[in-house]
Amino acid sequence: MEKKYVLAINPGSTSTKVSLFEGEKEVKSKKLEHDKNDLGKFDRIIDQFSYRLEAVEDWLNEEDINLESLRAVVGRGGLLRPMPSGTYLVTDAMILDLQIGIQGEHASNLGGILAKHLADKVNINAYIVDPVAVDEFEDVARISGLKEIPRRSLVHALNIKAVCHRYAEEHGKKIEELNLVIAHLGGGISISPIKNGRIVDANNANQMGPFSPERSGTLPVGDLVELCFSGKYQEKELKKMTHGKGGLVSYLGTFDGREVLKRIEEGESYAKLIYDAMCYQIGKEIASMATVLKGNVEAILITGGLAYSDYLVEKVKEMVGFISPIYVYPGEDEMKALNEGVLRVLNDQEKVKIYEEEVEKW
Ligand SMILES: Nc1ncnc2c1ncn2[C@@H]1O[C@H](COP(=O)(O)OP(=O)(O)O)[C@@H](O)[C@H]1O
Numbered sequence: 001m002e003k004k005y006v007l008a009i010n011p012g013s014t015s016t017k018v019s020l021f022e023g024e025k026e027v028k029s030k031k032l033e034h035d036k037n038d039l040g041k042f043d044r045i046i047d048q049f050s051y052r053l054e055a056v057e058d059w060l061n062e063e064d065i066n067l068e069s070l071r072a073v074v075g076r077g078g079l080l081r082p083m084p085s086g087t088y089l090v091t092d093a094m095i096l097d098l099q100i101g102i103q104g105e106h107a108s109n110l111g112g113i114l115a116k117h118l119a120d121k122v123n124i125n126a127y128i129v130d131p132v133a134v135d136e137f138e139d140v141a142r143i144s145g146l147k148e149i150p151r152r153s154l155v156h157a158l159n160i161k162a163v164c165h166r167y168a169e170e171h172g173k174k175i176e177e178l179n180l181v182i183a184h185l186g187g188g189i190s191i192s193p194i195k196n197g198r199i200v201d202a203n204n205a206n207q208m209g210p211f212s213p214e215r216s217g218t219l220p221v222g223d224l225v226e227l228c229f230s231g232k233y234q235e236k237e238l239k240k241m242t243h244g245k246g247g248l249v250s251y252l253g254t255f256d257g258r259e260v261l262k263r264i265e266e267g268e269s270y271a272k273l274i275y276d277a278m279c280y281q282i283g284k285e286i287a288s289m290a291t292v293l294k295g296n297v298e299a300i301l302i303t304g305g306l307a308y309s310d311y312l313v314e315k316v317k318e319m320v321g322f323i324s325p326i327y328v329y330p331g332e333d334e335m336k337a338l339n340e341g342v343l344r345v346l347n348d349q350e351k352v353k354i355y356e357e358e359v360e361k362w
């Protein structure tokens with residue numbers, strides 16, 4: 001059987017997205033929605049492996065996709081050790097770190113594991129591309145202000161790099177020539193200064209920066225410590241409050257930006273205050289990241305689901321339009337970005353990276 005397809009697997013907090021590519025063309029795709037109650041039964045992300053695998057295998061069967069027809073399988077990479085950007089072969093050492101959750105728990109930790117499991121069945125390679133743990137920080141960005149807590153590079157690297165490649169192509173430039181600020185505005189928000197194509201700083205969407213549809217972002221630190229010791233909450237609850245039930249969810253009971261915009265249109269002033277505050281924090285963070293580049297910013301790129309909102313884009317433009325031109329790339333196409341990363345390697349445009357060699361060098 002001719003091996004002509006790449007299978008991409010992207011596990012998210014409530015779904016697993018799957019796509020089949022023939023060359024650059026996506027020929028099949030589906031968002032496999034998982035029941036919240038089903039996922040809630042698992043203590044750790046790794047415990048969801050068989051559950052999600054079954055969903056992927058059911059889809060492969062439904063679509064009559066034979067593993068023998070695959071050239072490669074690619075998964076979204078997770079919270080691995082700090083590593084350079086690129087396309088990586090999934091190795092046993094990587095699997096071990098994904099299983100442990102070496103930098104924490106995240107659904108994307110399952111991407112490489114699922115990819116390797118399926119690839120091994122037909123002796124082909126499994127890859128991950130630009131995982132959340134891509135670390136191109138300059139040393140000064142690692143200092144937090146408290147010795148015990150370094151700032152870590154955990155960032156939406158896959159979409160940020162993909163948008164960077166897209167902008168470079170559109171402007172006939174090499175990625176290494178680019179100085180940009182990129183704002184990935186999804187369920188979580190990452191804002192990064194890009195210096196010569198590298199992500200030299202980022203807010204860490206799970207812990208800092210602007211609040212987002214479902215995350216609190218930076219909080220007043222003393223008040224947070226008091227809340228932790230108030231006796232009202234367990235650790236797990238507090239983590240959920242800041243990640244999952246923070247941001248728009250905390251104030252408005254929904255993570256859906258479209259619903260909030262509808263409520264604003266209907267005249268709900270509190271919804272407007274909260275949405276405006278999110279726009280305000282996004283603008284402040286973009287301007288702050290522009291200072292990392294000493295104002296030498298060729299363009300600001302706005303991407304992610306919230307970038308579909310003209311209301312938000314206009315509010316942000318009012319605040320940061322003085323810095324540089326602004327380009328909007330609504331939504332994200334992580335599946336396409338995963339496939340493109342694999343194609344760059346299969347077509348010899350880029351050398352595949354080996355995790356244990358790269359993290360040793362790091
Ligand atoms: N057309 C739109 N207008 C306004 N907000 C939108 C639109 N489409 C998506 N969103 C919002 O963007 C946010 C994040 O979406 P998305 O990028 O899909 O997140 P993720 O991939 O991180 O789950 C959600 O609040 C969603 O409601």
Ligand SMILES: CCCC(=O)OP(=O)(O)O
Nearest residue numbers: 132154155156188205206
């Ligand atoms: C820390 C960046 C990765 C991240 O938060 O991803 P999701 O928004 O997909 O959870």
